[in-house]
Amino acid sequence: LSRAVASLVYREIDVRPWDETLDGHPxxxxxxxxxxxxxxxxxxxxxxxxxxxxxxxxxxxxPVAGRIATGIGMIPVHRAxxxxxxxxDEMFAxxxxxxxxxxxxxxxxxxxxxxxxxxxxxxxxxxxxxLGARQSGASGIKILPIGVHYEDKAGFRSRVxxxxxxxxxxxxxxxxxxGVESGADDREAVADLTALIDAALRRxxxxxxxxxxxxxxxxxxxxxxxxxxxxxTSGEIRYGDVxxxxxxxDRVAEPRRSEIxxxxxxxxAALRSAGTSDHAVLAGAGGPRRIWGLLQQLAVTxxxxxxxVVGAVVAAVPxxxxxxxxxxxxxxxxxxxxxxxxxxxxxxxxxxxxxxxFSVQISGAFGMAMLLLFPFFVGALLLFAExxxxxxxxxxxxxxxxxxxxxxxxxxRSDVARxxxxxx
Numbered sequence: 001l002s003r004a005v006a007s008l009v010y011r012e013i014d015v016r017p018w019d020e021t022l023d024g025h026p027x028x029x030x031x032x033x034x035x036x037x038x039x040x041x042x043x044x045x046x047x048x049x050x051x052x053x054x055x056x057x058x059x060x061x062x063p064v065a066g067r068i069a070t071g072i073g074m075i076p077v078h079r080a081x082x083x084x085x086x087x088x089d090e091m092f093a094x095x096x097x098x099x100x101x102x103x104x105x106x107x108x109x110x111x112x113x114x115x116x117x118x119x120x121x122x123x124x125x126x127x128x129x130x131l132g133a134r135q136s137g138a139s140g141i142k143i144l145p146i147g148v149h150y151e152d153k154a155g156f157r158s159r160v161x162x163x164x165x166x167x168x169x170x171x172x173x174x175x176x177x178x179g180v181e182s183g184a185d186d187r188e189a190v191a192d193l194t195a196l197i198d199a200a201l202r203r204x205x206x207x208x209x210x211x212x213x214x215x216x217x218x219x220x221x222x223x224x225x226x227x228x229x230x231x232x233t234s235g236e237i238r239y240g241d242v243x244x245x246x247x248x249x250d251r252v253a254e255p256r257r258s259e260i261x262x263x264x265x266x267x268x269a270a271l272r273s274a275g276t277s278d279h280a281v282l283a284g285a286g287g288p289r290r291i292w293g294l295l296q297q298l299a300v301t302x303x304x305x306x307x308x309v310v311g312a313v314v315a316a317v318p319x320x321x322x323x324x325x326x327x328x329x330x331x332x333x334x335x336x337x338x339x340x341x342x343x344x345x346x347x348x349x350x351x352x353x354x355x356x357x358f359s360v361q362i363s364g365a366f367g368m369a370m371l372l373l374f375p376f377f378v379g380a381l382l383l384f385a386e387x388x389x390x391x392x393x394x395x396x397x398x399x400x401x402x403x404x405x406x407x408x409x410x411x412x413r414s415d416v417a418r419x420x421x422x423x424x
Contacts, residue, residue: 030122035153037337054075117208142169145200154332173193260419281413308384
């Protein structure tokens, strides 16, 4: 179900490899929490096994959502900020039991969703769970940081990167501290482990200073990737590649990092002013300008067109509704929860509704045919939309800048390339 919703909401989900040495170990996964419900859906979809998610108990106040949460083994946590005075003893007991059973436990240790490109301070819950579980008999616990990076977390048919980081071996950490056993009530141990978790998660997750820095470093990453694939043989550059290079550049020591941000910002502004792209500037400098990829993409688009038309007809209502939800005038973190929820409910309702309608109005066989073909037609529509995006991208990057703008753009690009390649 998570995979179906994720595939509906995002047109590109880039999941970097998980560490296979973690197999068979109890895993406490910690992730940044920028996307609300989307975070949980993406991590369920990409994890090698079904994680037990520790979540705020407000979910259980919604009847249907609460039943689903209980059914998939989610663990409620009570927070005073949500109006609760109950203890979390049951939550800790459930978490310890899951880790003793060598399950994957997933927690969002910031405790809040963020509408900024940097993480909030990691709270102590993850460290307390890890230390308490170890004291209760869970051995071999690995704490796995997972970064979820969004191109546009509140958008529909956007792109996302799921980036597992380097795991913390809790047994090794205890040994480095002299082998002294510590539990969830050891404040010094909890504080030290929380700081380690915070640092590890910030290495895996986005943690930029501001949105201008994000845009500038993404531009620098595009320069690097266009240099690597000057012919654009792979089509649109993958968001995950852009984000990982931008993240690496963000960790460069000062003053070089500021120089990269400044140069990339100037280049990005000049590209916008000239109405062109980095790849077009590179092609204008004598790089390849191949048309074969454009023709291939056009052929794929035309082949998918008839099926996409049917898909647009049968799924017009949920598509329009989800698109409208993604444009609501509410906080992005709220929309990032509303969009996947709306996609799940509306597409399911349309699917079942068409089955019932055709079964009653025509025949049961016709209704069954619609039940089987609806996902196929919707998939064809999504593939067609992706092909159109790729086609537009290939056409746009072929638009070379004017001869008047080209020298300045080439000079600015050269500065960005020199600075970024110098640190990579």
